[in-house]
Amino acid sequence: MDRYVRARYQVNQTPLFQMLSADQCGEIYLAALEILQRTGAKVYDRQSREILAKAGCWVEEELVRFPVGLTEWAVKNAPSKIVIYNREGQVAMSLQEGNTYYGPGPTNTYHRDPYTGERRKALLSDTENVGRVCDALPHIDYAMDLGTPTGVTNTLADLYAFSALVKNTRKPIVHWGFDIEQYQDILDIGVAVAGGLDKLQQKPFFCLYSEPSSPLLHSREAIAKAVFAAQNRIPIVYTPCVMLGATTPATLAGTIAMGVAESLVGIVVSQLIREGSPIIMGGVYAIMDMKTTVFSYGSPEFHILQAGIAEVARYMGIPVFGTAGCTDSHTMDGQAAGEAAMSILIAAQAGANLVHDVGYTGSGSCGSLEQLVLGDEIIGMVRRFMRGMVIDDETLALDVVDKVGPGGHFLGEDHTMKHFKSETWFPTLFNRMRYHAWKEEAKGSSMGERIKDKLHAILANHQAPALPGDVLQKIEQIIIRAEEREASKKKRR
Amino acid sequence: MADFEAMAGGVIAGDFNRVAELTRQAVGEGVEPVEIIGQGLIKGMNVVGARFKAGEMYVPEVMMAARAMKAGMEIVKPLIAESDLPTAGKVIIGTVAGDLHDIGKNLVGMMMESAGMDVVNLGVDISPEKFAQAVREHKPDIVALSALLTTTMLSMKETIEVLQEEGLRGAVKVIVGGAPVTGDFAVEIGADGWAPDAASAKDLALELAGKK
Ligand code: B12
Numbered sequence: 001m002d003r004y005v006r007a008r009y010q011v012n013q014t015p016l017f018q019m020l021s022a023d024q025c026g027e028i029y030l031a032a033l034e035i036l037q038r039t040g041a042k043v044y045d046r047q048s049r050e051i052l053a054k055a056g057c058w059v060e061e062e063l064v065r066f067p068v069g070l071t072e073w074a075v076k077n078a079p080s081k082i083v084i085y086n087r088e089g090q091v092a093m094s095l096q097e098g099n100t101y102y103g104p105g106p107t108n109t110y111h112r113d114p115y116t117g118e119r120r121k122a123l124l125s126d127t128e129n130v131g132r133v134c135d136a137l138p139h140i141d142y143a144m145d146l147g148t149p150t151g152v153t154n155t156l157a158d159l160y161a162f163s164a165l166v167k168n169t170r171k172p173i174v175h176w177g178f179d180i181e182q183y184q185d186i187l188d189i190g191v192a193v194a195g196g197l198d199k200l201q202q203k204p205f206f207c208l209y210s211e212p213s214s215p216l217l218h219s220r221e222a223i224a225k226a227v228f229a230a231q232n233r234i235p236i237v238y239t240p241c242v243m244l245g246a247t248t249p250a251t252l253a254g255t256i257a258m259g260v261a262e263s264l265v266g267i268v269v270s271q272l273i274r275e276g277s278p279i280i281m282g283g284v285y286a287i288m289d290m291k292t293t294v295f296s297y298g299s300p301e302f303h304i305l306q307a308g309i310a311e312v313a314r315y316m317g318i319p320v321f322g323t324a325g326c327t328d329s330h331t332m333d334g335q336a337a338g339e340a341a342m343s344i345l346i347a348a349q350a351g352a353n354l355v356h357d358v359g360y361t362g363s364g365s366c367g368s369l370e371q372l373v374l375g376d377e378i379i380g381m382v383r384r385f386m387r388g389m390v391i392d393d394e395t396l397a398l399d400v401v402d403k404v405g406p407g408g409h410f411l412g413e414d415h416t417m418k419h420f421k422s423e424t425w426f427p428t429l430f431n432r433m434r435y436h437a438w439k440e441e442a443k444g445s446s447m448g449e450r451i452k453d454k455l456h457a458i459l460a461n462h463q464a465p466a467l468p469g470d471v472l473q474k475i476e477q478i479i480i481r482a483e484e485r486e487a488s489k490k491k492r493r
Numbered sequence: 494m495a496d497f498e499a500m501a502g503g504v505i506a507g508d509f510n511r512v513a514e515l516t517r518q519a520v521g522e523g524v525e526p527v528e529i530i531g532q533g534l535i536k537g538m539n540v541v542g543a544r545f546k547a548g549e550m551y552v553p554e555v556m557m558a559a560r561a562m563k564a565g566m567e568i569v570k571p572l573i574a575e576s577d578l579p580t581a582g583k584v585i586i587g588t589v590a591g592d593l594h595d596i597g598k599n600l601v602g603m604m605m606e607s608a609g610m611d612v613v614n615l616g617v618d619i620s621p622e623k624f625a626q627a628v629r630e631h632k633p634d635i636v637a638l639s640a641l642l643t644t645t646m647l648s649m650k651e652t653i654e655v656l657q658e659e660g661l662r663g664a665v666k667v668i669v670g671g672a673p674v675t676g677d678f679a680v681e682i683g684a685d686g687w688a689p690d691a692a693s694a695k696d697l698a699l700e701l702a703g704k705k
Contacts, residue, residue, distance in 0.1 A: 154643075
């Protein structure tokens with residue numbers, strides 16, 4: 001019989017923290033509702049505006065004002081749980097309260113060459129590498145491209161990137177595309193892989209991605225992507241990049257309220273297209289550094305904003321896109337590690353669900369596989385931390401204490417054998433060797449060097465299982481069809 | 494005697510009430526408007542520019558200083574003929590076709606304005622034709638193009654080509670910028686200059702407009 005059982009025992013199994021109270025979350029949410037009713041947002045898509053007007057929005061040319069009741073209706077209708085599968089149809093991520101998943105980020109201008117460390121434009125071979133490295137790293141839960149590939153038809157870079165990812169990783173993919181034509185191509189690849197549209201809809205293995213433009217502008221493509229996703233029942237992330245002091249007020253609360261308002265526009269449209277459409281709010285809430293004018297991915301305010309948006313989204317019952325594992329540093333150094341560690345921990349503690357941008361360096365300008373490998377190690381550490389501790393008779397271990405008694409040791413106990421592996425985490429990159437071993441066996445290596453070694457070993461050895469031949473063929477056909485379409489567009493111009 | 498030092502100090506501190514008051518006072522004392530601008534208002538703003546570049550001032554402080562300078566300008570402007578108005582040059586700026594990133598471009602525009610340049614901000618997603626149209630309409634010294642996307646950078650080249658085709662290229666200097674844009678790219682597409690950030694963009698524009 002358990003001896004340590006109490007009635008009304010409060011359990012804090014994971015070390016979540018709470019920055020905002022439920023009332024404060026409510027206050028921010030209500031402020032976002034007011035922004036949309038009072039100020040409104042510009043929506044540059046006629047069809048969406050018509051749908052919104054029919055639902056009771058006030059529409060004057062592009063400006064749409066949203067009645068509070070409609071927005072609240074949409075939030076209540078949007079699912080609070082979205083399950084994402086892997087390429088093989090197994091559950092990979094349950095985006096819901098309490099679960100945090102990590103992956104890289106999209107579309108960087110530059111990519112850090114994994115061998116020379118040089119910053120250069122991304123190539124399709126980099127996207128393939130990103131797929132393979134994501135596939136290999138145990139704590140990276142899904143893939144994004146980490147750099148728009150060059151050297152391919154540039155209006156199809158998104159399609160090539162998706163095809164490179166899906167061939168090289170079994171894990172889910174979160175993907176950006178130029179416009180809905182390319183999203184149709186990407187959807188068709190998804191259908192080919194899943195073996196049918198209905199199968200894909202039931203077990204989506206990728207999410208689409210769209211960005212409104214703060215402050216309060218929703219471009220035609222941005223909103224059309226949300227419509228496309230809802231029509232096709234594919235989950236979509238609707239995520240602004242808000243910039244405190246530049247595209248939003250200089251205050252944290254005002255910035256979160258505005259960011260929430262941006263995502264709400266996507267939520268309303270998606271729910272009007274189809275009630276219950278899976279949509280994830282976001283995303284990248286940062287400051288503009290008022291000295292350098294850089295959009296900073298490592299400031300402490302970034303972490304407060306991340307915690308804030310995660311908590312408000314949880315209050316609203318909508319899965320949330322987080323941002324972590326990124327840095328303003330342009331190289332692999334102490335700053336890169338420190339900033340990544342802090343954001344990865346806070347994302348988990350705040351309960352962000354789909355956390356992206358692991359591998360972002362140079363304030364988002366450069367994708368780095370080294371930063372991704374570093375992030376994987378830190379995520380491992382954070383995940384252990386987040387498991388917290390179990391308290392029961394077995395873990396309090398009073399019988400073992402009594403058996404060993406004063407003096408002696410626990411090294412040979414069955415209880416130790418049973419628990420030590422699951423209770424403690426073992427690093428693969430952080431060094432815990434004694435000085436001599438480090439000097440001799442590890443050749444006095446730095447963390448940065450070990451990261452490179454691990455990355456190079458993955459690139460040399462790891463390959464995800466190939467897709468079946470007929471699926472690969474279908475993907476080729478979809479790409480050929482897209483190339484023909486783009487070529488004919490060029491001719492028409 | 495007008496207190497130019499206090500006027501410049503007011504600009505640096507972003508104290509637009511004080512700058513307006515000092516300007517009105519100087520005008521009342523019969524000080525030459527051109528002198529008020531040169532010795533007081535612009536002089537203060539030049540200090541602001543230098544301090545920002547040195548990392549001693551922050552963007553919002555620069556914006557407030559510009560606002561204070563403008564408060565003074567508004568008072569003296571009606572007193573001088575347009576042609577006598579000392580301007581550091583006229584710029585039209587916009588984000589190129591297909592690109593919606595605008596805050597960097599706005600900062601560059603504001604920084605140029607704060608250096609006494611006349612800036613027309615066309616907005617985002619501006620086609621080569623619209624740039625050409627704006628050149629005809631505003632007759633600027635400088636056309637400043639911003640792009641944040643690798644794909645839309647190509648529209649910078651097209652814009653330069655359209656200016657060429659329409660016979661407008663010779664009359665203006667074209668400068669380019671935005672995160673993915675490099676100095677090499679600027680040379681490649683035949684632009685006259687490139688700068689990595691707002692403060693250096695302003696210096697570049699002043700230089701190309703021949704006012705520095
Ligand atoms: C904020 C942001 C957005 C916002 C913009 C909101 C707004 N109101 O502007 C939104 C959400 C709309 C957005 C959308 C998209 N974005 Co965006 N965005 C950013 C982000 C995070 C910050 C840009 C920024 O404003 N920085 C702060 C300002 C002050 O700096 P700046 O723009 O660089 O400007 C300075 C200098 O470049 C220079 N400068 C700028 N213009 C000029 C002009 C001249 C003449 C001169 C001399 C100098 C100069 O001076 C400025 C001030 O110092 C960057 C990442 C990054 N770190 O740059 C990505 C980034 C630019 N975006 C990117 C992309 C791909 C997109 C999207 C396609 C979606 C996506 N992320 O996948 C859409 C495209 C929409 C469209 N059609 O334009 C990529 C670009 C990759 C590439 N090279 O192609 C980046 C690099 C992020 C990334 N890694 O994915 N984005």
